[in-house]
Amino acid sequence: MKLIIGNQNYSTWSLRPWLLLSAFELKFNDQLVSLLGAGASARLATFSDAKKVPVLIDEGVAIWDTLAICEYISENYIDGKGWPAEKMQRALARSLTAEMHSSFASIRNEMPMNISARRRVDLSDLAKAEITYIGGIWTKHLDDAFLFGDYGIVDCFFTPVASRFKTYGVELSPLAQAYADRLLAHPAMQKWTAAALLETEILPLAEVGVEV
CATH class of the missing domain: 3.40.30.10 (Glutaredoxin)
Structure with a gap:
C-alpha cells in the first residue's frame, strides 16, 4: 500500500x-x-x-x-477493528466520524492545523460554540482512554482537532483535555509530529494568528 x-x-x-x-x-x-x-x-x-x-x-x-x-x-x-465491536457504539462512532468529516467549518476556517506553531486567534462565536460542542462529544463518549474504548477511526478523525486546540491554546474541561493529550501522545501521532516539525515549506493560508 x-x-x-x-x-x-x-x-x-x-x-x-x-x-x-x-x-x-x-x-x-x-x-x-x-x-x-x-x-x-x-x-x-x-x-x-x-x-x-x-x-x-x-x-x-x-x-x-x-x-x-x-x-x-x-x-x-x-x-x-477501526470501529467499535458493539453495533450501537459502532453506529454512534460512525455518526461522530461523519460529522467531523463534514462539519465544524468555523474551526477549520479560523484554526487551520499548524503543528509547529503556537498562536492566538480571535475566534468567532460560531467557532467557540463548535469547540464547546466537540468538548461535550469527547466527555460524553469517552470510554477509558479513547472514544468507545479502543483507539479507532473516530479517534483518528478527532486528532487534528486536538492538534488545533494545542496550537491555538484552547481551554478545555479537564476530562476533554486529558483525552486531547492522549491523542497527541499516541505513538503514531508522535511520529507524524516529528516529521511535521522538520518541514520547511510554509503554507501562507494556514499561518494565522499572533505568535505566543
Whole structure:
C-alpha cells in the first residue's frame, strides 16, 4: 500500500488515515506531495482525478477521500477493528466520524492545523460554540482512554482537532483535555509530529494568528 499525503505540518485529511495505518502497524509507504504553489493541482492529478490528498493506492487502485480510505483499511486489513465491536457504539462512532468529516467549518476556517506553531486567534462565536460542542462529544463518549474504548477511526478523525486546540491554546474541561493529550501522545501521532516539525515549506493560508 502507498498513501499519498500532503504537508505533514498542515494536512489534516492526510493525517487521519496515516494514523490508522500506523496505529495498527500495517505495512505501507507514504509519499508526500507538496500542497504549495500553482503546480499542486497538477502534481495531485497524477494520483487521483479528485486532485486532493490523501490517496491510498492498493493493488493498482487509487482510493480517495479520508473516510473512504479509513473504511477500506478497516474492512480489508484490520477485521473491522477501526470501529467499535458493539453495533450501537459502532453506529454512534460512525455518526461522530461523519460529522467531523463534514462539519465544524468555523474551526477549520479560523484554526487551520499548524503543528509547529503556537498562536492566538480571535475566534468567532460560531467557532467557540463548535469547540464547546466537540468538548461535550469527547466527555460524553469517552470510554477509558479513547472514544468507545479502543483507539479507532473516530479517534483518528478527532486528532487534528486536538492538534488545533494545542496550537491555538484552547481551554478545555479537564476530562476533554486529558483525552486531547492522549491523542497527541499516541505513538503514531508522535511520529507524524516529528516529521511535521522538520518541514520547511510554509503554507501562507494556514499561518494565522499572533505568535505566543
